[in-house]
Amino acid sequence: MRLSSMEKLDHVARTRFPPLRWIGRQLASVRKRTTIAATVVVGMVLMAAFIGVVITLRAALTRNVVNTAKNEADDIVLLVRDGHLPNPLPIPRGDLAAQVVTSNGTVVAYSPNLKGAKALRSPKYVPSQGIVQTEDSVRANRLAINGNVDLHTVFVADRVQVPTFLVGVLSRSKSSNPSHLITGSTGKPTTFDVYTIASLSSVDASVSALNREFLIIYPIILAVVAISTWILSRRALAPVDQIRRDVEEITALNLSNRVFQPDGEDEIARLAVTMNSMLARLDASAEQQKQFIADASHELKSPLSALRASLEVGLLHSESTDWHQTANIALRESERMQRLIEDLLTLAKAEARVQAVQVTVDLDELCREEIHRIRRTHPGINIDMSRVSAVRLLGDPEQIRSIIRNLIENAVRYAKTTTAVSASTDGHLATFTVADDGPGIPVERRDAVFERFTRLDPARSRLQGGSGLGLPIVRSLVELLEGTVTIGTSELGGACFRVQLPVLTRDRVPSDAANGPIPMKEKV
Structure with a gap:
């Protein structure tokens, strides 16, 4: 049934009238419906077919x-034309009657x-x-079939019309044939009407017998x-009952x-496959959440442990402790x-599809600011920004x-000596690439690096300050901005990250973009 029909049944099941409420509860079962x-359908088809058979049979x-x-x-007309009309008329069947009338x-x-x-x-x-017609007439009240008057x-x-006139009717004698009409010719035609009646009782009897058998x-x-x-419906829906019982037993544990x-x-097998696929996704999501909580706890535990250890050592040896070093x-x-x-908050917002503002952003200016900042913290790495061109985007500048x-x-973090940054546009998409001369990323691990807390070299990453959240944040933010991020091999021999984002065009510029940031609703 359609959804509207289900709503009507639900309304009937909740009515105050007890009989209707009982009917609504009974029809709530798919098997009963x-x-x-x-x-009902078979009954209507059979009834329609029976009516058609009855109509055809009666006709x-x-x-x-x-x-x-x-x-x-026609036979009696021939007798009249021949001039020899017996009386009474010979009738071959008892359900026939005839008259000849002047x-x-x-x-x-x-x-x-x-x-008579x-x-x-x-x-x-x-x-x-x-005339040829069927009728219900009292004029046939003398036509009896098996003793019953047939109307x-x-x-x-x-x-x-015959060129004769009636001379007379002879009465029957003991030795002669039955009385018959004696005519004589005068040249003037005489008109006769021949009436025959046939009973439809046999038709009614056949139809009545068919009705009784049908009933x-x-x-x-x-x-x-x-x-x-x-x-059949119980057998067909038995897997559905089993699926329902299995689902009732499944919990978060x-x-x-x-x-x-x-x-x-x-359809039921495909439903089960779909539900199992959904459960597999839920199970994987739950495991990811558990792993995320465990990894986040572990990552937070490490600096807390180091901080507590330095403070405890300082308190135990307060006189000899270098408090300046401990503070550092x-x-x-x-x-x-x-x-x-901050990385966890950024990742959570990106995955929740939250975009705070949209303003005009100069991608090349942001690249130069970040490169200058990173050069101060990594003076030993050469960062090439000669291929950074002017590109304007519409989005959240912080993202x-x-x-x-x-x-x-x-x-x-992974480069040996050189990192190359480039930014360009083709009028529709802005392309931002970052390449290095490091060890690169194996093809089979390129999808894994976008998972939370994933490190190809855990010891080296933690030593250099990596948390394993940077690349997942990149992918989530790029998808939020309706872009793509891919990994390849750079000309320098290491990894090359390629990000493509929609550029700022006239049809994407809001009317008040020049007046400041534009609040955006949360995307769902």
């Missing part, structure tokens, strides 16, 4: 009766079952082309359909469990903790600065 729907049987009545009328309405011949009956119809109401008949009227078979078929649908996956490639150690470790906490800083610091 499927059984009812299948039974065919009625057509046969009409043909019989017309044939009998133009003034006098009955001159009739079948035995219409003896008046003319079935006045001749003035019979058109010259005759549902087929009436046929034929008009015939017996119809509920049996519906019961078979309902029971079969109930059993056992995300490694999986739901039952039936064989085949039907404490300051260095506190700066390390502050940098780690773009964080991308530049982390990539250059990462390159300087």
Whole structure:
């Protein structure tokens, strides 16, 4: 059922009227709804088919009766034309009756079952082309079938003219043939109307018999359909019940469990595959969170331990402790903790898709500022910025600065002697690359370096101040700015990080960009 239908059933299930509330609760089951729907559909199809069969059967049987009545009328017309009309008229079947009526309405011949009956119809109401029609008429009250008066008949009227006139009707004698019409020729035509009636009781009997059989078979078929649908739907939905039970047992403590996956490639099997894939993603996410918490705790524990150790040693040997050196150690470790906490906050904001402001940013100016800062802290590394061209972006300057800083610091940390920085644009995308002459990054590890707290050389990275969060921050911020970041091999022999971001174009400049920063809503 559609969602709107489900809402209506839910409304019925919560109504105050007890019968409707009970019906709503009963229809809440998919199995029951499927059984009812299948039974109703099959019942409607069977009923429509039965009605069509009845209509077709009645039409065919009625057509046969009409043909019989017309044939009998034609035979009597021939008798009239021949001038020898027996009375009573010979009728081959008991469900037929006939009359021959003159133009003034006098009955001159009739079948035995219409003896004494008046003319079935006045001749003035019979058109010259005759009549063939089915009717319910009391005029046929003398037509008895098996002792029952039949009022549902087929009436046929034929008009015939013969150049004769009625002379008389001879009565039957013991030794002679049945009475017959004696005519004589005068040259003046005489008009007769031949009426035949055929009973439709046989048609009604056949249709009634079919109705009785249908009334017996119809509920049996519906019961078979309902029971079969109930059993089949129970078997078909059994995996769904198992999946539901499995999902109820899964908690945050056992995300490694999986739901039952039936064989085949039907909808339920695909549902189970999808749910297992979702559970696998949730399990991986939970494990990443656990690992992130463990790694963050470990990273914060190291500077705290160093700070505490230096202070405890100083207190134990206060007279001989160089407090100036101890203060420098404490300051260095506190700066390390502050940098780690800032990186964690930056990463959390980037992954939450939070973009504070959007202003016009000169990428080349930010590159020069960060390169000058890093040159003071790493005087032994040559940083080449000769390929930095003027590029303007629309974004958060602090987020773009964080991308530049982390990539250059990462390159300087692993470079032997040289790091090269370049920035350019093709009018649509700004390309920012950072290359070094370090050991490079193996192809199979290039995706792993963007994971949190990942170090290709843990000992060297921690010694030089790396926290393992710089590259994950870069990827998250680049994706937030609708860009891409890739890793390749530089011309210097080391790693080359390539970042592409949309440049500032007219269709991307807000109308008030020149007036200051533009607050942005959180992206979801």
